[in-house]
Amino acid sequence: MLNLLWTIPVFPFLGFLILLFFGERLPRKILALVGAGSVGVSAAVTSLVAYAFITNPPEGHAFHQVLWTWISVGDFHPQIAFYLDALALVMAGVVTGVGFLIHVYSIEYMGTDKDFARFFACMNLFVFAMLVLVLADNLLLLYIGWEGVGLCSYLLIGFWYREPANCTAAQKAFIVTRVGDTVMAIGFFLLVVQLGTLDVQGLMERAQSEWGPASGMATLAALLLLGGAVGKSGQLPLQTWLPDAMAGPTPVSALIHAATMVTAGVYLIARTHVLFELSSTAMMAVAVVGCLTLLLAGFSALVQTDIKRVLAYSTISQIGYMFLALGVGAWSAAMFHFMTHAFFKALLFLAAGGVIHALHDEQNMFKMGGLWKQLPVVFWTFLIGSAALAGIPLIDAGFYSKDAILWAAYSSEHGSFLLWLGAWIGAIMTSIYTFRMVFISFFGEAKNHVHHKPGLTILIPLIILAALSLVAGFIELPHNMGHIQMFSHFMGTAFESAGEHAQTMAEPGGEAMFQILAGVGSLAGVLIAWWFFLKNPASADSLASTPTGSRLHHFWKSGWGFDAFYDKVFVQPFRWISEVNKADIVDGFYSAIAGATQLTHSVLSLTQTGRVRWYAAWVTVGSVMILGALLFK
Amino acid sequence: MTVLPVNGGLVLAAGLFAIGLLGVLVRRNLLYTLMCVEIMMNAAGLAFVVAGAKWGQPDGQVFFIFILTVAAAEVAVGLALVNQIYRRFHTLDNDSTSSMRG
Numbered sequence: 001m002l003n004l005l006w007t008i009p010v011f012p013f014l015g016f017l018i019l020l021f022f023g024e025r026l027p028r029k030i031l032a033l034v035g036a037g038s039v040g041v042s043a044a045v046t047s048l049v050a051y052a053f054i055t056n057p058p059e060g061h062a063f064h065q066v067l068w069t070w071i072s073v074g075d076f077h078p079q080i081a082f083y084l085d086a087l088a089l090v091m092a093g094v095v096t097g098v099g100f101l102i103h104v105y106s107i108e109y110m111g112t113d114k115d116f117a118r119f120f121a122c123m124n125l126f127v128f129a130m131l132v133l134v135l136a137d138n139l140l141l142l143y144i145g146w147e148g149v150g151l152c153s154y155l156l157i158g159f160w161y162r163e164p165a166n167c168t169a170a171q172k173a174f175i176v177t178r179v180g181d182t183v184m185a186i187g188f189f190l191l192v193v194q195l196g197t198l199d200v201q202g203l204m205e206r207a208q209s210e211w212g213p214a215s216g217m218a219t220l221a222a223l224l225l226l227g228g229a230v231g232k233s234g235q236l237p238l239q240t241w242l243p244d245a246m247a248g249p250t251p252v253s254a255l256i257h258a259a260t261m262v263t264a265g266v267y268l269i270a271r272t273h274v275l276f277e278l279s280s281t282a283m284m285a286v287a288v289v290g291c292l293t294l295l296l297a298g299f300s301a302l303v304q305t306d307i308k309r310v311l312a313y314s315t316i317s318q319i320g321y322m323f324l325a326l327g328v329g330a331w332s333a334a335m336f337h338f339m340t341h342a343f344f345k346a347l348l349f350l351a352a353g354g355v356i357h358a359l360h361d362e363q364n365m366f367k368m369g370g371l372w373k374q375l376p377v378v379f380w381t382f383l384i385g386s387a388a389l390a391g392i393p394l395i396d397a398g399f400y401s402k403d404a405i406l407w408a409a410y411s412s413e414h415g416s417f418l419l420w421l422g423a424w425i426g427a428i429m430t431s432i433y434t435f436r437m438v439f440i441s442f443f444g445e446a447k448n449h450v451h452h453k454p455g456l457t458i459l460i461p462l463i464i465l466a467a468l469s470l471v472a473g474f475i476e477l478p479h480n481m482g483h484i485q486m487f488s489h490f491m492g493t494a495f496e497s498a499g500e501h502a503q504t505m506a507e508p509g510g511e512a513m514f515q516i517l518a519g520v521g522s523l524a525g526v527l528i529a530w531w532f533f534l535k536n537p538a539s540a541d542s543l544a545s546t547p548t549g550s551r552l553h554h555f556w557k558s559g560w561g562f563d564a565f566y567d568k569v570f571v572q573p574f575r576w577i578s579e580v581n582k583a584d585i586v587d588g589f590y591s592a593i594a595g596a597t598q599l600t601h602s603v604l605s606l607t608q609t610g611r612v613r614w615y616a617a618w619v620t621v622g623s624v625m626i627l628g629a630l631l632f633k
Numbered sequence: 634m635t636v637l638p639v640n641g642g643l644v645l646a647a648g649l650f651a652i653g654l655l656g657v658l659v660r661r662n663l664l665y666t667l668m669c670v671e672i673m674m675n676a677a678g679l680a681f682v683v684a685g686a687k688w689g690q691p692d693g694q695v696f697f698i699f700i701l702t703v704a705a706a707e708v709a710v711g712l713a714l715v716n717q718i719y720r721r722f723h724t725l726d727n728d729s730t731s732s733m734r735g
Binding site: 609610611612613616617620 | 654657658659661666727728730731732
């Protein structure tokens, strides 16, 4: 059964080809069937493979399938090969499973769009690229998937390309992530030059044997890979593209910019975790990047008015948690949060999409209000997603996964009190902005009329995702409540070399206090949000209208001024240079060569008079000069 | 047989060559140009003979006979060309026979 592995990415690719070549001619029903069906088949195959993998684990808890040798140059033989371990399986399961639900949802959501076929073609291509990324056996194949998801992200952010703002957002996403990709490519070059292979497993072994702990080269390589990861995952300092990426259709935001693609950075670090463990500096950098990002994005999310932008900032912040977990060596906690986050964030985006759809593309939360009566299913599912995002204690998946990260941030050997404090404040912020969003959009007075209610193909994915957001947490419970470790045991097979420090360092009793703190923090956040945005909205407004308040409000709303800063530091100087260099200095060099050639030509052509006597005279002069040179040298 | 004075012979040959060359460069009539080329060839022939006499070798004179033969052929071809040029341009002035536009 494991041999079916290679078919998992193939189905979405076939779907993409069919939609690409026959998309214009086929009726919509068939398009929907192909678009969503291909991912559905892929999800089914993934569950078959997962079943085989879990019931009958292959040797070494990893399955390796070589299709063919891709390039063969000297000692360098990258293969088209897939590698399945617990990590890749969880990623592939989420990509195909959540991806399938989002495809089903899109059938109705995009139903009236005239570029229906193009939408599904891009979505299928995206799922294919993402699967190549997570199943790749070597970094070169991974890079193909990596760039493929970048391309699809660009295509889908700019899906409604007649709006210039969407195209700008698409270009921004492409260019900003390209900065990270370049850094990562340099990292790959370094790895291949130093260690002579791009095969992930071989690479990790050689890194361990040749570099050893705390070597400068390992730090450098890990930091370069981190550069690629922060670009793709929207972390500091390359996070600016993600809020603007919300210009795409909402299912795209759900699939690409929340559930799957943006976690590619998390996956990359988890995949190369052996390399990161060699360097405590790199681990520290990952943790600090995550911690700063989650705080920064939390404050920005607090003041947004566009419901999708709130969710975008919350995505940045939640991926910050995953980075924090990676940075403190809690690998399986990071993947656990990745999985629950994929469920509840996809849910939140899809539910928000349901609202946006019902209100005729209204995204401003302050124009919603009172929706809980009009859209009950959407409201309840959105509430469940919000509870999971905010980490409301005990009932939902988000609490367990975030709690695991918070505990690891304090207790692991790479962790510290400061990291924990940052994450804890971030958790309170998360809860405040999440419930601010809930209270403003679903409670209060109705400010807008619901035009049409969402149908079953929108509601069913919502309900499934809501159920997953509730129960997915119960596969991994802290050891003082239930002590279920299915997930970390399973992930442990992929991270065997890496000991889970969080568990071994645990002091009895200490953990409970931190859990209570986390729970209280998240409930307090809900209370604060309730007070300021439902009970007493005037107090929030008056707070925001004080001079400092309004300045902070503006500063946070613009994402801590990063856009303005990058505009000043990179965009404006670049524009200035291109303004100055309108005539193109580099071109000047080449046209100077051409000009010199032309000048020489016109001088020399003066001698070509067609007069025999002059030719003879020149021959004479030349001969005399050569003879003279021979005689008097 | 008295030995030919080498220096004198070579000076004479050089003088003849220079006269011929000058003629080629300054005369515009193609017939004169042809005659001047003839003078230059004979100057070269003279130099061969002088050199052959200096080293007592017959090669110099053999070469001179070759040169005479070549000169005869050259005159035949050259006169034919002169004839053609005259037909085409109705002049033998070699400055006005240029058809280049540059």
